[in-house]
Amino acid sequence: EDQVTQSPEALRLQEGESSSLNCSYTVSGLRGLFWYRQDPGKGPEFLFTLYSAGEEKEKERLKATLTKKESFLHITAPKPEDSATYLCAVQTAGSSNTGKLIFGQGTTLQVKP
Amino acid sequence: DVKVTQSSRYLVKRTGEKVFLECVQDMDHENMFWYRQDPGLGLRLIYFSYDVKMKEKGDIPEGYSVSREKKERFSLILESASTNQTSMYLCASSLTGPISEQYFGPGTRLTVT
Numbered sequence: 001e002d003q004v005t006q007s008p009e010a011l012r013l014q015e016g017e018s019s020s021l022n023c024s025y026t027v028s029g030l031r032g033l034f035w036y037r038q039d040p041g042k043g044p045e046f047l048f049t050l051y052s053a054g055e056e057k058e059k060e061r062l063k064a065t066l067t068k069k070e071s072f073l074h075i076t077a078p079k080p081e082d083s084a085t086y087l088c089a090v091q092t093a094g095s096s097n098t099g100k101l102i103f104g105q106g107t108t109l110q111v112k113p
Numbered sequence: 114d115v116k117v118t119q120s121s122r123y124l125v126k127r128t129g130e131k132v133f134l135e136c137v138q139d140m141d142h143e144n145m146f147w148y149r150q151d152p153g154l155g156l157r158l159i160y161f162s163y164d165v166k167m168k169e170k171g172d173i174p175e176g177y178s179v180s181r182e183k184k185e186r187f188s189l190i191l192e193s194a195s196t197n198q199t200s201m202y203l204c205a206s207s208l209t210g211p212i213s214e215q216y217f218g219p220g221t222r223l224t225v226t
Contacts, residue, residue, distance in 0.1 A: 032212035043117075043203050043217035044156075051212060087156070091212060098163045099144035099207040101215055105155040 002027040006088050006104035013111050016077050021086055021107045024070040029093030033071050034101065035064050036087040044087055078111045085109070116140070117218035119204050125224045132191040134221055136204030142216075143209040145187035147171075147179065149200040150220075156203070162187055163209065194225045 003026045013019055025033070032051055036044035048057040050066040057064045061082060063074045073086055085108045089101040120135035136145065146161040148171075158171030160179040168179050176198060180188045187206075191198055201222050205215040 032214075034214050036217075041201075041220070041222070043205075043220045046214050046216060049212065049214055089215075093211075097209060098161065098169070099146075099209060099213050099215065100158070100161065103156045 002090075002092060002102050004088060004090055004102050004104040006086075006107050008107060009105065010108045011110070013075075013078055013109065015079055015111055015113050018074070018076045018078070020075070021073040021109070022070060023073070023088030023104055025088075025090050025102075026069075027090055027092045027102065031091045031093055031095075033066055034089045034091070035062075035071070035073055036089065038085045038087060038106070040085075075109070078109075080111045080113050083109055083111045117204060117206055117216050119202075119218040119221050121221050122219060123222045123224075125226065126191075126194050127226055128195060130191075130194050130225075132194050132223070132225075134189040134191075134202055134204075134223070136187045136189070136206075136218055137185055138187075138206040138216070139185065140206065140208075140216070141184065142206035143184070144207045144213070144215075145181065146205040146207075146215060147177075147187065147189045148203045148205065149173070150203055151200050159189065196225050199223060199225045 035047040038044040048064045085106045087106045088104040116139045147159045162181040178190045204218040207213040207215040
């Protein structure tokens with residue numbers, strides 16, 4: 001069964017304290033992996049798409065990387081405004097025509113000033 | 114920019130009422146999705162549609178139905194609302210293709226009393 005697992009569930013950092021969020025996946029035929037940011041009471045906001053192992057994408061203090069088994073979202077020198085829940089999702093070969101994604105449970109990040 | 118809008122941000126309904134949640138996207142996306150999101154349970158797919166008038170059940174379709182008469186609009190219907198349908202409802206859309214990110218609306222917080 002296809003599965004996406006994110007860890008940790010929650011992460012507290014001091015402002016400026018870099019860290020990484022993990023998304024591990026067990027799927028047949030990965031087509032793409034997506035990262036989203038979700039603020040409380042709002043819909044998820046798309047951040048990155050990763051297509052193949054070894055790929056990296058960056059946006060401000062965030063960098064996403066992908067291996068054959070997992071993805072990391074690295075947060076460098078975070079600020080309080082980076083506090084949010086970060087969701088990981090995968091698209092498999094079997095869902096290319098429908099666009100269905102498999103979502104992880106998310107990691108809730110809190111950055112304290 | 115992709116724009117996905119939902120008809121209400123907050124909604125309060127009584128048990129047994131028929132409830133309509135509307136979602137509109139302006140990017141000519143073929144695929145549309147309805148999720149509900151509850152603390153500790155993550156995003157759960159209710160129904161999705163990959164074309165006009167086409168619909169497929171997601172992981173938790175019981176108690177819900179959908180309608181897609183036009184490409185840009187996807188409606189979620191609660192035939193007889195129950196208290197266990199109190200939740201955050203999120204609509205999303207995406208293009209058809211081998212790799213396609215979903216774009217989400219702002220969400221509707223539904224309370225059934």
